[in-house]
Amino acid sequence: MSRQIDYKAAADFLRSHDNYYILIHQSPDGDAVGSGFALCSALRDLGKKANVMCSDPLPGKYSYITDKYEPQRFNHSTTVSIDLADTKLLGKTLSGYSDYIELAIDHHKSNTGFAERLTVDPDASSACEVLYEILTEGEIPISELTATCIYTGMATDTGCFKYDCTTPRCHIIAAELMKEYSLPIGRINRVLFDIKSMERLKFEQKIISNMKVFLDGNCAVAAIMLADLARWGVSEQDTEGVAALPMQIEGVEVGITLKEKEENKFKVSMRSAEKVDVSEICMKFGGGGHTRAAGCMIEGDVDQVRMKVLAAIAPILGIDLWMV
Ligand SMILES: [Mn+2]
Structure with a gap:
């Protein structure tokens, strides 16, 4: 029923569809927010319409990402999920989309395979890392905002590049993003890991x-x-x-x-x-x-x-x- 597709095929899918709802899990963390908004920003840069959908309010500490986002009005036609391991995690408001997800981009080895197409890499640190591979492999441009989002998800899921899921690849991607854009990583990491009310x-x-x-x-x-x-x-x-x-x-x-x-x-x-x-x-x-x-x-x-x-x-x- 569902089939695994590679990075290139996922990029082709993203280029050939439009009017996206991007679903992320309830109680969203930095990887859900980062990957959801990174995908949204990359799709919009391609001239497509896209919104990020979540059952729960987004935590305020990600405002450096979410403040740059305005929902768009369009007739929804394509549903994708990112960082979502199981449709149970969509939460009540989004559960109606469970059976209509056309592409799931994820890194959970427990992904239940709910979508028509899957690009799931359990060896990736984060959904953001999988998305980075899709975008670069498919030559989809990465803007500074997209890069900020990707860095956020990678930093979150690796615990600021210190958990065992941190690979040489994570550091290389982070380095590539830092080389290409002037990401304020000191400030981002302070917001993500140090500052508390x-x-x-x-x-x-x-x-x-x-x-x-x-x-x-x-x-x-x-x-x-x-x-x-x-x-x-x-x-x-x-x-x-x-x-x-x-x-x-x-x-x-x-x-x-x-x-x-x-x-x-x-x-x-x-x-x-x-x-x-x-x-x-x-x-x-x-x-x-x-x-x-x-x-x-x-x-x-x-x-x-x-x-x-x-x-x-x-x-x-x-x-x-x-x-x-
Ligand atoms: Mn994740």
Whole structure:
């Protein structure tokens, strides 16, 4: 039904269609925003009409990208997705497009193959990296805005070029972009990784104070309940990036963040240091992602969900769950 096409074929597809809706995942991160707007900007530079569509509001820190964007009016005819591993992640507002995606550009090895055509490279650091290859291979021009977007997604998904998914290729692409355009990378990276609002820092402080460590110190679990968000005056989008916090504790192999979505339903984010393939664990629960960063939804109360996750991780670490 769906078939993998190479970079060149994906570029040919992009050139030969028009009036695009570009779908990105809910709770958008820097790669979703970066790749969505990079594709949009490249298509518009080709004289095409294109809009980026997301179920959720876009986090304000990407305003150096989103401020340069105005939605266009046109009769939509082509639907593509980027950085989307599964149509479940489209969210309610966009779920109606699930069966009509003509091209999926992605880098998740857990991509469910929902689209008519797929350009999925699980070895790429980010959807932005895949898009860069498509654009250069297909000789589609890259403007300064497109380059800024691509750099943003690559920086985000590699944790500022420090995770294991950072390859020589990532550095070469980043270097090419820097050589060609005057990207303010110091400022971009400060916005992406360093600057936090006072509220956000206080929010992190609360998460950290509620964090617990399990499995002989190998797993740290942070739980964020809806009631906490309400009490702390924090919105859903303000929780982006909190999954990195449990990993900062010395000795932790797997960092787990449980975010209550509705009563007895949690979005579980997992991060791994070196030993555990968290995408495999998340796939067991119907989710997916990457070796070092993955997610899934699990039902139950917070204690049950935590137990389910720890029970799945313990054998991989060779720890007897019941002895801890
Ligand atoms: Mn990504």
